Amino acid sequence: xxxxxxxxxxxxxxxxxxxxxxxxxxxxxxxxxxxxxxxxxxxxxxxxxxxxxxxxxxxxxxxxxxxxxxxxxxxxxxxxxxxxxxxxxxxxxxxxxxxxxxxxxxxxxxxxxxxxxxxxxxxxxxxxxxxxxxxxxxxxxxxxxxxxxxxxxxxxxxxxxxxxxxxxxxxxxxxxxxxxxxxxxxxxxxxxxxxxxxxxxxxxxxxxxxxxxxxxxxxxxxxxxxxxxxxxxxxxxxxxxxxxxxxxxxxxxxxxxxxxxxxxxxxxxxxxxxxxxxxxxxxxxxxxxxxxxxxxxxxxxxxxxxx
Amino acid sequence: xxxxxxxxxxxxxxxxxxxxxxxxxxxxxxxxxxxxxxxxxxxxxxxxxxxxxxxxxxxxxxxxxxxxxxxxxxxxxxxxxxxxxxxxxxxxxxxxxxxxxxxxxxxxxxxxxxxxxxxxxxxxxxxxxxxxxxxxxxxxxxxxxxxxxxxxxxxxxxxxxxxxxxxxxxxxxxxxxxxxxxxxxxxxxxxxxxxxxxxxxxxxxxxxxxxxxxxxxxxxxxxxxxxxxxxxxxxxxxxxxxxxxxxxxxxxxxxxxxxxxxxxxxx
Numbered sequence: 001x002x003x004x005x006x007x008x009x010x011x012x013x014x015x016x017x018x019x020x021x022x023x024x025x026x027x028x029x030x031x032x033x034x035x036x037x038x039x040x041x042x043x044x045x046x047x048x049x050x051x052x053x054x055x056x057x058x059x060x061x062x063x064x065x066x067x068x069x070x071x072x073x074x075x076x077x078x079x080x081x082x083x084x085x086x087x088x089x090x091x092x093x094x095x096x097x098x099x100x101x102x103x104x105x106x107x108x109x110x111x112x113x114x115x116x117x118x119x120x121x122x123x124x125x126x127x128x129x130x131x132x133x134x135x136x137x138x139x140x141x142x143x144x145x146x147x148x149x150x151x152x153x154x155x156x157x158x159x160x161x162x163x164x165x166x167x168x169x170x171x172x173x174x175x176x177x178x179x180x181x182x183x184x185x186x187x188x189x190x191x192x193x194x195x196x197x198x199x200x201x202x203x204x205x206x207x208x209x210x211x212x213x214x215x216x217x218x219x220x221x222x223x224x225x226x227x228x229x230x231x232x233x234x235x236x237x238x239x240x241x242x243x244x245x246x247x248x249x250x251x252x253x254x255x256x257x258x259x260x261x262x263x264x265x266x267x268x269x270x271x272x273x274x275x276x277x278x279x280x281x282x283x284x285x286x287x288x289x290x291x292x293x294x295x296x297x298x299x300x301x302x303x304x305x306x307x
Numbered sequence: 308x309x310x311x312x313x314x315x316x317x318x319x320x321x322x323x324x325x326x327x328x329x330x331x332x333x334x335x336x337x338x339x340x341x342x343x344x345x346x347x348x349x350x351x352x353x354x355x356x357x358x359x360x361x362x363x364x365x366x367x368x369x370x371x372x373x374x375x376x377x378x379x380x381x382x383x384x385x386x387x388x389x390x391x392x393x394x395x396x397x398x399x400x401x402x403x404x405x406x407x408x409x410x411x412x413x414x415x416x417x418x419x420x421x422x423x424x425x426x427x428x429x430x431x432x433x434x435x436x437x438x439x440x441x442x443x444x445x446x447x448x449x450x451x452x453x454x455x456x457x458x459x460x461x462x463x464x465x466x467x468x469x470x471x472x473x474x475x476x477x478x479x480x481x482x483x484x485x486x487x488x489x490x491x492x493x494x495x496x497x498x499x500x501x502x503x504x505x506x507x508x509x510x511x512x513x514x515x516x517x518x519x520x521x522x523x524x525x526x527x528x529x530x531x532x533x534x535x536x537x538x539x540x541x542x543x544x545x546x547x548x549x550x551x552x553x554x555x556x557x558x559x560x561x562x563x564x565x566x567x568x569x570x571x572x573x574x
Contacts, residue, residue, distance in 0.1 A: 060408065083411040094405040098322070108317035111410035295353035 011036045011071070011158045011190035019052050026052045027216040029066070034192055034207070036157075039180075041205030042194040043293060047143045049214040050194035051091060054205065056191075058088045067146050071157060084112070087151035091163040093143050095135045101146060102131035105153075112154035119152040132216030139170035148176070157178070161193035165200060173197075198290040208289065212297045213304075222289065229292050230266035231285040232274075233258055241277040246270060251295035262295035308416055316417070320424035324394075328428045331390050335383060335436040336443070351474055368464060371444040372471055379478050383436075384485050387429055388506040392488035394425045396499035405573055418568045422490055422561055429486045434479035437471045473545050480553045487560035494564045494571070523540070 012034040019027040028050045034040040044050045055061040057068060059079045068075040070082045095104060105124070109115045124131065127145040129138075138146065146162065151159055164180070165173040177200050180191060195201050202222065203209055209219040218225075229250075235258050243261060244252050248270050251262040263270055266284065274282060395418070398404040407417050445464050489506040496502040 055573070058409070060405070062572060080411045080413060083409070088409050090405060092402060094402050094409075096319070096403050096406060107315050107319060108410070110309075110311040111412055113309070298392070 003270070009036060010034060011070070012040075012192055013067075013069040014053070015067045015069075017051075017053065017056065017068065018064050019056060019061060020064045026214050027056070029065075030211075030214075030216045032209055032216060032219060034190060036190050037188045038190045039204050040193070040207045040209065041201035042192065042209050042211060043196070043198060043201045043289075044194070044211035045196055045297065048211045050196075050215075051162050052196055053211070054088075054160055054192075057160060059083075060085070084114075085156055086158045086160060087154070087156035088160045089144075089147045089151050089162065089164060091166055093147045094250055095143065095146065097136040098134065100132055100134050101129050101138070104135060104146060104150065105131075108150045108153075115154045119155070120149065123152060125150040140167050141169070141176075144168055144172070144176055148180075153227075155187075156189065158190045158192065161191065163194055165195065165197065173200065180204060183305075191285040198288075198293050202289040210293055210296050212300050215300070217296050217300055225289065225292055226287060228265055229287050230263050231280075231287045231291060232261040232263050232266065232282045233285055234274075234279050234282040239278070241274075241279055243274060243277055244280065246273045246277065250299045262291055308412070312412060312416075315421040316412075317424065320420055324428060326423065327390065328432065331386060331428070332432050332436075334386055335379075335432060336439065367448060368441055369470075371440055372437065372474065373513070375440040376474060376478070379433060379436065380484075383433060383513055384482075385507065386504040387433060387482055387485050388489040389503065390429055390432075391425055391486045391493060391506075394421050394493055395564075396493040396496055399571075400499050402573075408573060414569055415565050418494070422487075422564065425490065426483060426486055430479040430482045433482035434475040437475045437478060438468065441468055463547045476545055477518045478558075480550050483557045484560070486531055487557040487564075491560050491564045491567070494567050511524045547574060 010033050012032065014030055014032040017027060017030045017032075018025065030049075030053060042050050043055065052061060055062050057070065057075070059075060071085055073082060073084060099107060101124075105120055109117075109120070112132060127142070129146055129149065132156055135143070135146070143301060148164075151161075159180075160255070161180070165176050168176060180193075193205075207219065207221050208225065210217045220228075236255075237257075240254060240259060243249055243259070248260050248263050248265045250264055253260040256268075262275075271282065395404075404417070408414070441464070489502070490503045492502040493499070496505060
């Protein structure tokens with residue numbers, strides 16, 4: 001009974017998921033769980049495998065291996081039933097160009113039994129979308145808003161957004177992200193979104209997964225990450241101590257008169273190890289998600305290169 | 308599938324193909340329209356219908372029937388293939404079909420609607436063009452005549468229309484088969500222009516293989532027999548066996564399209 005409850009706590013469960021394109025491994029043995037009612041950011045550089053994972057989640061691509069459960073159900077069991085409860089907005093925001101905004105709404109409405117007319121009307125007003133305008137005449141920002149409107153108007157339990165702010169200017173990007181946040185806070189829906197922009201993941205996500213070259217490097221809550229990762233700065237006084245081998249040190253940045261470390265699991269043990277290598281008076285600084293992301297990806301690349 | 312979904316899908320298919328359908332219908336009648344203009348505008352080719360005997364009026368209509376049939380099984384089939392090939396391929400190519408895939412609707416439903424709407428449009432266009440051709444020629448004859456009397460030629464007209472109706476069934480069945488074949492190409496190839504090339508190659512191949520038989524039919528249809536009439540054997544009967552075989556081939560091609568489509572990944 002307990003395990004059944006645990007299963008139902010997750011909106012998305014991915015187990016040992018992989019996808020090959022010929023000999024190229026786009027996604028390698030990824031495990032991921034997204035709690036219901038949370039915002040999960042899938043962070044990675046372009047080509048890291050984010051979109052491939054998302055396309056497998058929505059059934060556009062078949063996994064080479066591994067399992068996917070959406071809202072407690074295996075994806076392959078009843079994809080139509082799952083699609084009734086899941087909204088997906090693709091990176092390229094596919095719409096029928098010849099339809100007007102109003103026609104797009106009417107057309108989409110026909111497919112969703114729990115379409116909420118009042119909500120659609122309110123979002124149309126909130127996003128200032130002109131109903132009579134054809135989709136091909138819409139700006140990128142308005143296209144993105146229309147896609148979001150169509151995704152939210154049937155009250156999905158899970159919203160999957162692939163690079164939702166890609167190609168948008170900073171003002172529209174922030175507005176877009178804030179609209180998502182308000183939607184979540186109001187209704188407690190689950191959002192899984194991918195992005196290569198660290199700042200927006202940091203702003204809205206409760207949990208983050210860092211993916212690089214098809215591998216999931218880290219999955220954790222933002223609070224936990226910030227609590228367990230630290231930036232440590234100290235003066236070098238002419239000599240640069242060899243600290244890269246200290247356990248927990250992810251990255252070393254060399255300045256002219258200082259070194260800055262990104263450290264996982266900062267504590268007395270790390271401090272003593274650094275002191276043993278000649279580090280004196282280290283200053284512990286707050287760390288941003290960007291610092292962690294860059295350190296993680298860089299460390300992984302160096303590991304692969306055998307450095 | 309709910310009633311609302313069916314309505315929405317039909318609306319979308321109609322809105323997307325209505326101009327193509329109209330262009331297709333115009334293209335099928337264009338040669339005939341030009342021929343009609345020649346008859347009506349040039350005084351030298353105008354004729355006195357009152358003075359014409361029934362067989363002469365009949366022959367004009369029969370030649371029109373054979374000419375339109377020849378047009379249908381040559382250029383018409385290529386037009387048909389062009390009509391069919393974009394139906395799925397174009398939507399896959401520009402990814403607009405992803406919009407539907409994001410909805411809770413089964414893939415086979417999506418393809419069924421595309422196939423059904425396209426098949427009805429294509430086959431009615433092909434099939435009805437024979438009847439409209441005959442009506443048009445008749446109307447042009449009447450319009451271009453110096454003394455109009457319908458009595459003399461009406462029975463000839465109805466006789467040829469009966470042949471044209473049977474010809475319509477033949478061309479619709481052949482048209483459906485060609486449409487189904489190119490529809491399959493449209494599903495297999497994501498780039499519509501590759502599907503066009505593949506469709507053209509397959510049609511050329513089909514003509515290479517069946518061409519002799521098809522052209523023999525046209526030639527024999529156009530050749531006068533000993534009685535001085537045009538030989539319209541092809542239009543005089545409806546053989547159920549070849550018609551059923553062609554319908555079965557069309558059904559097989561449709562299911563092959565469904566099979567390919569169900570396994571297609573949306574990259």
